[in-house]
Amino acid sequence: MAGAVRGVAGAAMTGGLAGQPTAEQPTTAASKSERAYAWLVERIARREYAPGYRLVLATIAAELDMSVVPVREAIRRLEAEGLVTFERNVGAHVAMIDDSQYRQSMETLAVLEGAATALAARRLTPADLRRAREVNRRLVESLDDFDPHTFTALNQEFHAVLFAPCPNPRLLELVSAEWARLGRLRDSTFAFVPGRAQESVREHEGIVGLIEAGAPLADIEEAAREHRSATLTAYLHHEHPGEQR
Template sequence: MSTDRPRPVIKPPTAQESVLRELRRQLAGGVLRPGEPMQMEALAESFGVSRVPVREAMRILEGEGLVDYTPHRGYTAARLDVAEVTEIYRLREILETEAVRVGLPRLGAADLASMAEATQQVDAACQAEDLAALTAANRRFHFALFTPCGMPRLLRILEQIWSASDQYRALYFGVAPHREQMREEHRRIQDAALARDEAALLRFLDAHRAHSVPLVTGLVRRATAPAGT
């Protein structure tokens, strides 16, 4: 009797999933700017779908804090807010520290290989100046480190927090020196993970976040300052 396991059936993405993925890409890549109107009719036409999957995707993005909805005016890409940046990074510090402490002893060869692959993808995206691809590769790098904690609820909250901050990350990655600093910090984080050095790993992750906060908040202040100030 054959012991082969049945192959899983991979279903193609639904229209709503495809629209959601593309909208996230545009928000993360800075294609859709903070405060920019998002007309469902125009988006549905550009994606070649009806308004229904666009509306469903918008509701998900609204729940994640990536878009705002105003009655009688519709949806806009979420506006930037300095206080939100500070809160997001504080929450990241708390949750990521716990994920690393629990997960580092479980970090396996496959997780380290995922980090290495994500590093290559980050380098390629920086070379191409593709902010959407860079945002996705950066997330894969970090979550290769977080996922071994095996705490699904914590990881879901972290995913939501990271999604809510994609627009801020697009501002940060839009500056070439920031990208180079990020790559250098990633190398230190990866080396500490390979060495299973918890103290160094947490220290480098803290520094990685700490370097980003003043830079991101400064960019947000400039982006939201009234014209002429």
């Protein structure tokens, strides 16, 4: 379980999937296809390969000093994840991101985070809650000189503290994976709706207060779930003001 928790915290700070190899790791630490996958994910996440960018297998293979076979395997994996599209006689391209993917990921994360936070609630120590409040204090301070990417990293750190003791390691793995996917879809939701950041830190204090007071787990789960859902709602209202959710 501890490994999964560390993976979640690592994903929070880097946007990467827990346990996922980086492009810099040697072949002895990961297969060539995994190395190619990590290399491609990094470039898609950094927008070096923007939506619509054509992925030429031979070029990528040459840059990674490997055959096209592991590169093809990596691209198939990305296609299965919805990050790459493939057309016959055209080839592979970085997928065009639409709001439906972002919405689905946020809705999924709301459910997962809510459950993980509730399961962890009774295992959190006073020291854990002090740490959560300290991270939230840093979030409040960051509002004065707002940087959405810094805020997002701290926001994820806050939530990682709250559900770190979750006794279900599979649930933590799913949260980590969804965070990584979300990071590839949107660098930071708060870049679109910075006003949501102020509401978010107030809600954080409310969640910590519920946990500290020993509130029913159902109430804690609902608060954590609605907290994530509120960010999605704010984004959708900003991007699609006439749409009813």
